Amino acid sequence: xxxxxxxxxxxxxxxxxxxxxxxxxxxxxxxxxxxTKKDKIIMxxxxxxxxxxxxxxxxxSFFSSPTxxxxxxxxxxxxxxxxxxxxxxxxxVIILYFTLVAILDMALAFISYDLLGxxxxxxxxxxxxxxxxxxxxFLSRSVICVGIYLLKKRVGNIHELAEKCKxxxxxxxxxxxxxxxxxxxxxxxxxxxxxxxxxxxxxxxLLITTIILVLLEIFVLKxxxxxxxxxxxxxxxxxxxxxxxxxxRTHQVIHDMxxxxxxxQKYEKEQQWEQLHQYLEVISxxxxxxxxxxxxxxxxxxxxxxxxxxxAEEKEIKVEIETEVIPRFPLDNREVxxxxxxxLDNAIEACEKIRKIEKWIRIRMQKRHEVxxxxxxxxxxxxxxxRSGEILSDKILQGVHGYGLKNVRQIVDKHKxxxxxxxxxxxxxxxxxxxxxENIS
Numbered sequence: 001x002x003x004x005x006x007x008x009x010x011x012x013x014x015x016x017x018x019x020x021x022x023x024x025x026x027x028x029x030x031x032x033x034x035x036t037k038k039d040k041i042i043m044x045x046x047x048x049x050x051x052x053x054x055x056x057x058x059x060x061s062f063f064s065s066p067t068x069x070x071x072x073x074x075x076x077x078x079x080x081x082x083x084x085x086x087x088x089x090x091x092x093v094i095i096l097y098f099t100l101v102a103i104l105d106m107a108l109a110f111i112s113y114d115l116l117g118x119x120x121x122x123x124x125x126x127x128x129x130x131x132x133x134x135x136x137x138f139l140s141r142s143v144i145c146v147g148i149y150l151l152k153k154r155v156g157n158i159h160e161l162a163e164k165c166k167x168x169x170x171x172x173x174x175x176x177x178x179x180x181x182x183x184x185x186x187x188x189x190x191x192x193x194x195x196x197x198x199x200x201x202x203x204x205x206l207l208i209t210t211i212i213l214v215l216l217e218i219f220v221l222k223x224x225x226x227x228x229x230x231x232x233x234x235x236x237x238x239x240x241x242x243x244x245x246x247x248x249r250t251h252q253v254i255h256d257m258x259x260x261x262x263x264x265q266k267y268e269k270e271q272q273w274e275q276l277h278q279y280l281e282v283i284s285x286x287x288x289x290x291x292x293x294x295x296x297x298x299x300x301x302x303x304x305x306x307x308x309x310x311x312a313e314e315k316e317i318k319v320e321i322e323t324e325v326i327p328r329f330p331l332d333n334r335e336v337x338x339x340x341x342x343x344l345d346n347a348i349e350a351c352e353k354i355r356k357i358e359k360w361i362r363i364r365m366q367k368r369h370e371v372x373x374x375x376x377x378x379x380x381x382x383x384x385x386x387r388s389g390e391i392l393s394d395k396i397l398q399g400v401h402g403y404g405l406k407n408v409r410q411i412v413d414k415h416k417x418x419x420x421x422x423x424x425x426x427x428x429x430x431x432x433x434x435x436x437x438e439n440i441s
Contacts, residue, residue, distance in 0.1 A: 006130065006131065006134060007055070007059060009134050010055045010058055010059065010133075010134060010137070011051065011052060011055030011056070012055075013055070013134065013137050013138060013141060014051040014052070014053075014054035014055035014058065014137075015047060015048060015051030015052065015055070016051070016141060016145075017051065017054065017101060017141050017144075018046075018047045018050045018051040018054070018075065019047050019051070020097075020141070020144060020145055020148055021075065021093075021094060021097045021098065022043060022047055023148055023152075024093060024097055024148055024151075025079060025090070025093060025094070027148075027151060027152055027158060028089065028093050028158055028159060028162040029079070029083060029086050029089050029090050029093055029159065029162070030079075030082070030083055031083075031159065039082050042078065042081075042082065043078065043079075043082065046074070046075060046078040046079075049074070050071050050074055050075050053067070053070075053071060053074075054067065054071055058133075058137075062105070062109060062124060062125045062133065063102060063105060063106065063109075063184060065181060065184065068098065068102060071098065072094055072095060072098055075094055076090065076091050076094050076095075079094065086163060086166075088166045088167065088170060089162055089163055089166040089169070091170065092166050092167075092169040092170035092173055093162070093169065095170070095173035095174065095177060096169055096170075096172060096173035096176065097144075099173055099176045099177045099180055100144065100176065100210070100214075101140060101141065101144055102180050103176060103179070103180050103183075103206060103207075103210050104140035104143060104144065105136060105137065105140050106180060106183050106184065106187065106206060107140075107203040107206050107207050107210075108136045108139060108140055108203075109124065109125065109136065109187060109199075110183075110187065110199035110200065110202045110203035110206070111199055111200055111203050112124050112132065112136060112199070113187070113190065113191075113197065113199035114197070114198075114199035114200050115199075116132070121191060124136060125187075125191065158221075161221060161224055161225055162221075164224055165217075165220060165221055165224055168217065168220050169217065172213050172214070172216070172217045175213060176210060176213060179206070179209060179210070183202065183206050186202055187202070190202075264276060293306060294325075295321055295323045295365075296323050296324070296325060296326045296329075296365060297325040297326060297327050298326060298327070298328075298329055298336070300333050300336045300337065301326075301329065301336055301340060304336070304337065304340045304341060304344070305321060305340070305344075305363065308340075308341075308344040308345075308348065309321065311348065312344075312348050312351070312361060315348065315351070315352060315359075316359060317348060317351045317352075317359040317360065317361060318358070318359065318360040318361070319360070319361045319362075319363070320360070320361070320362045320363070321362075321363045322362070322363070322364045322365075323363070323364065323365040323366065324365070324366055324367070326365065326366075326367045326372065328436070329372065330372060330415055330434050330435065330436045331411065331415070331434075335411050335414075338407050338408070338411060339374075339407075339408055339411050339412075339432075342405065342407050342408050343374075343376050343408060343430055344361070344363075344376065346405065346430075347361045347376055347378035347428075347430075348361070348378075350378050350379075350380050350384075350428060351378055351379060353380075353381065353382075354379060354380070354381045355381065356381060357379060357381055357426055358379060359379055360378065360379050361376070361377070361378045361379075362375075362376070362377045362378075363375070363376050364376075364377075367436075370435060370436035371433060371434070371435055371436070372432075372433070372434045372435075372436065373431075373432070373433050374431070374432040374433075374434075375429060375430070375431050375432075376429075376430045377427055377428065377429040377430070378427065378428055379426055379427055380423075380426060380427060380428050381426070383423050384423065384428065408432075412432055412434065415434050415435070416435065417432060417433055417434035417435065418431075418432070418433040418434075419431075419432055420432075
């Protein structure tokens with residue numbers, strides 16, 4: 001009866017192991033939103049079958065290379081059939097995952113060998129299902145489970161990043177597999193007496209080598225992530241610069257109003273009413289769009305405020321602006337566009353998510369004793385997520401979303417200003433304090 005219980009635990013543990021691989025694939029390879037009910041059923045059948053195969057095989061052997069390879073092949077075939085677009089990444093993730101699990105098993109086996117001595121052979125390694133063996137399996141899979149949980153919590157969906165690093169992931173997986181086979185032979189030589197029994201030393205060597213390779217992989221992924229983040233910020237700046245050009249064109253229209261009035265006066269004096277009417281029709285739309293209210297006295301700031309106010313009100317968002325004439329900002333034109341553009345875009349986007357309460361944005365600006373204070377507050381329905389004093393975006397690695405606040409912080413830090421935010425009841429307040437810099441013209 002006890003042996004049947006252990007066999008059941010072993011099979012459940014093996015299915016759990018394969019299920020965790022499936023969860024890792026969802027994080028890195030499989031697009032959850034495109035999976036059909038049929039795909040889910042097939043995958044769960046594959047998880048159960050491969051887990052059952054592993055569990056039954058482990059009744060007679062602690063680790064079997066042929067079964068390990070067969071298990072990888074079966075699961076790879078199933079996953080590729082369900083996701084043909086990312087074959088290399090699918091193979092890479094599966095090999096790396098199962099190899100890491102097996103390496104943890106092997107490292108714990110070496111430690112158990114030193115602790116149990118001769119009892120290790122029958123108690124853990126071959127021809128026996130015992131609580132000691134199940135303890136080794138459970139411990140290694142628990143470590144992997146924690147790792148996947150932390151990856152999912154801290155990183156989330158990393159499909160795009162993983163795809164870019166697929167060959168490196170594949171390379172690390174293959175190297176670790178070769179390392180696993182080598183240490184399997186080392187353990188076999190220790191058990192046969194051909195090698196001096198130093199289980200803990202062998203375990204440390206295996207773990208240290210594995211950790212170095214995994215850290216190297218994390219470093220490459222982080223490097224790629226930072227490069228992607230830098231490219232996204234650069235793209236964001238390009239988009240804002242294009243907006244800046246459009247704003248300057250609009251500003252030029254305002255300056256051209258003098259010429260428009262001169263021509264209108266000419267038509268009026270000559271009583272060319274039809275030409276007058278036609279010309280008014282042509283320029284009216286541009287003039288209405290270009291008309292701006294003076295808020296701060298800074299042309300660029302006022303254009304952004306008027307443009308965003310108009311856009312927000314079209315989205316049924318109430319906008320209140322409380323400011324005074326601020327003849328000089330401690331920022332250049334590009335920084336003004338990036339700062340106000342990003343902050344107001346974030347506020348509008350937050351309001352667009354509201355379904356039940358009033359949507360509003362309040363903008364306050366003043367300058368006292370060469371200190372510029374900017375406050376932008378907007379209504380929210382749900383509190384944003386935070387981590388380590390940072391607001392987390394609810395979209396990950398999609399276009400340039402999420403990089404707006406990074407641009408804002410870079411500008412504020414560059415001018416030695418202070419950036420802060422406060423989450424209130426149904427509102428989010430962003431505050432920026434900056435000292436005037438005489439070098440900015």
